[in-house]
Amino acid sequence: MDPAMVESALKRLHPAGVEWVSYTCKISGKTEAILLIGDDMASQLTESLPEVDDAKGMKILAGLYSAELCECDVATLTRLPEEEVIRQLERFTVAGIVTHRKIHGMNYYRLSSEIIRQRLSDVIDASE
Structure with missing residues (x-):
């Protein structure tokens, strides 16, 4: 995961919105778009999903929406400490x-x- 691409997407990200980050897997070479959700969106989704108890966890799950990622890529994407991820x-x-x-x-x-x-x-569809 390219930290500069993540930072650029985060700068564009509205608190109640979604953004996509381009990601190329180092193993397969496949390029995919990875979902980022804003803080407000993550909190809103957490309220409606009892199996997710905080916004940080929701951001992690959003990152896994479209691709299989390693722990370090999830940490880069969410800007969370790897231990927490x-x-x-x-x-x-x-x-x-x-x-x-x-x-x-x-x-x-x-x-x-x-x-x-x-x-x-549903969130993605509503944001388009």
Whole structure:
């Protein structure tokens, strides 16, 4: 995840809006658009999803909406300390909200909750 691209997207991000960051996977070479959501949007979604108990966690899940990411990429995307990202991802894995797998010794995660995926999809559709 390119920190400069993340910073640029965050500068454009409205607190109640969404932005996309281009991401190229170092392993597959595939380029994808990664979802960023504003603070107000994250808080609003958290209120409607009992399985997510804070806005930081919602931002992590939004980042996993369209791609499988490693812990360090999620930390770069959310600007959260990697230890906090790992703790949240482990909790979400146990709860069945995300799936986890190791690729070349690194931990990768993908959003697996269809309820959360649908809520994020609704937010994206409303913002277009």
